[in-house]
Amino acid sequence: MAATGTVTTVEEVMVQLAALEDPKIRAVNERHGDDHGVNLSRLRAVAKELKTQQELSRQLWQTGDTAARLLAVLICRPKSFGQDELDVMIREARSPKVQDWLLNYVVKKSPHAEDLRLLWVADPDPEVASAGWALTSERVSRNPEGLDLNGLLDTIEAELRDAPDRLQWAMNTCLAQIGISHPDFRSRAISIGERLEVLKDYPTPPNCTSPYAPVWIQEIVRRKEGK
Structure with missing residues (x-):
C-alpha cells in the first residue's frame, strides 16, 4: 500500500508552488508549449514530501494550473481514476508535459x-x-x-x-x-x-x-x- 503524507490544503500547496516559480524556467518551457516555471526536480521533491494523496491530487488538478496538475499526477493513485474521469482529464491536459505525465504515470497504469x-x-x-x-x-x-x-x-x-x-x-x-x-x-x-x-x-x-x-x-x- 502506498504511503500517505500529512494532509495538506490546496491553498498551502499553491503557495509552495508559487515560491518555486522561476521566470527563466518559464521562458524556456513556454517555447515548448508548457506554461509553468517550476524546476521539475523541485516539483518531484514536493511530491515526495506529500506522498500519495488522491483527494488532494483531484483538487490540484481542478485548479487548472499546469504546475499543480503535474504535481497532481505525481501524488495520485493511478488505478483510482475511472475511465470517464481519465477521458475528461486528457481533454483538459492541453500542456504537452501534463499530457505526457498523465499518460505515462497514470493512464498506462490504469485498467x-x-x-x-x-x-x-x-x-x-x-x-x-x-x-x-x-x-x-x-x-x-x-x-x-x-x-x-x-x-x-x-x-x-x-x-x-x-x-x-x-x-x-x-x-x-x-x-x-x-x-x-x-x-x-x-x-x-x-x-x-x-x-x-x-x-x-x-x-x-x-x-x-x-x-x-x-x-x-x-x-x-x-x-x-x-x-
Whole structure:
C-alpha cells in the first residue's frame, strides 16, 4: 500500500508552488508549449514530501494550473481514476508535459488503458488522438498481440505528413516503433518514412538519435544487434 503524507490544503500547496516559480524556467518551457516555471526536480521533491494523496491530487488538478496538475499526477493513485474521469482529464491536459505525465504515470497504469487507447486514437481532436497514438506505440513495442500492424502503417502512410505537430510526432513514434520491434514490417516502415520525409530535417543534438523514422529505426536496431 502506498504511503500517505500529512494532509495538506490546496491553498498551502499553491503557495509552495508559487515560491518555486522561476521566470527563466518559464521562458524556456513556454517555447515548448508548457506554461509553468517550476524546476521539475523541485516539483518531484514536493511530491515526495506529500506522498500519495488522491483527494488532494483531484483538487490540484481542478485548479487548472499546469504546475499543480503535474504535481497532481505525481501524488495520485493511478488505478483510482475511472475511465470517464481519465477521458475528461486528457481533454483538459492541453500542456504537452501534463499530457505526457498523465499518460505515462497514470493512464498506462490504469485498467482502462486499452479502452482509452481505442477511444482516443481516432478522436477528431488531434491532441487527444496523439494520446491514443502514444498508447498504441506502447502496445506496438510491449504487447502487440491483436494489433493490425499493416492497418496502422496504412493509416500512418495516409495521414502522417499532414497531421498537426503533436499528433504527427506521436504517429511518427509509432511508425518507428513498428520498424524497430517488428522485423517483418521494418522495410515497409522505413520505406514510408523515406517517402514522407517527416522530421527528416529536425535539429538533433550530437549523440542523440534523429526522430526521422528511417534513421531512428536503423540506429536502434544496430544498437540492439551490437553492430
